[in-house]
Amino acid sequence: MRDVTIPPYPEKEIRLRQWLLEQADLHGHATICVPEDAEGAPYAFTVGAWRRFGVAEAVVVGLPQEAATVLLAAYVDRARGGQRFVPGELHHDIFVGIPITVEKVFKGFYPEFFGSAFLLYGKGDFPAVQIIVPTAQGQWPWQPDAPAGFADWQLLLTESGQPTSWVSGVTGP
Structure with missing residues (x-):
């Protein structure tokens, strides 16, 4: 019986994996930004925070690239410093005047929203949270008074x- 071998990653994936590792070593994580397309809103996510600090990887959907990058960097920095991000808990100290909260990401969304992370975590064995941001008026995507289409723009990545x-309005926003 012959040995089974796994073909090596293509060169492009090898370079991306190396860049992810370098960014995680240098900054604590890499940020991958995916632009808006016909299927949905832009999103950005971290890669390497779990490997480097034991901090759940994070994704934010629907924010402009600059805001998403700042938010993700603040999340990783605070989480590695010991701040806990408990689902349903509001955090008022990242964006001035706009709270955020988090929700655990359903693993079924990992391939679509954390694709590059699989270069570091082959089987998807890492925790992930979604950082959720309300409108400037304080409406969350799941609330009935949220603007039309907001729930589709900032898709909630739970099953x-x-x-x-949490229970919206009772134990969370």
């Missing part, structure tokens, strides 16, 4: 598409 780690 149900609704908050699952």
Whole structure:
């Protein structure tokens, strides 16, 4: 019986994996930004925070690239410093005047929203949270008074598409 071998990664993936590792070593994580397309809003996510600090990787959907990058860097920096990001808990100290919260990401969304992370975590064995940001008026995507289309623009990456780690308006926003 012959040995089974796994073909090597293509050169492009080898270079991307090396860049992810370098960014994680240098900055604590790499940020991958994906532009808006016909299928949905832009999104950005971290790669390497779990490997480097034991901090859950994070994704934010629907924010402009600059805002998403700043938000993700602040999240990793604070989380590695010991701040806990508990689903349903509001955090008022990252964006002035706009709170954020987090929700655990359903693993079924990992391939689509954390694709590059699989270069570091082959089987997807890493925790991930979604950072959720309300409108400037304080409306969350799941609330009935949210602007039309907001729930589609800032898709909630839970299995149900609704908050699952808290009860909206009771134990969370």
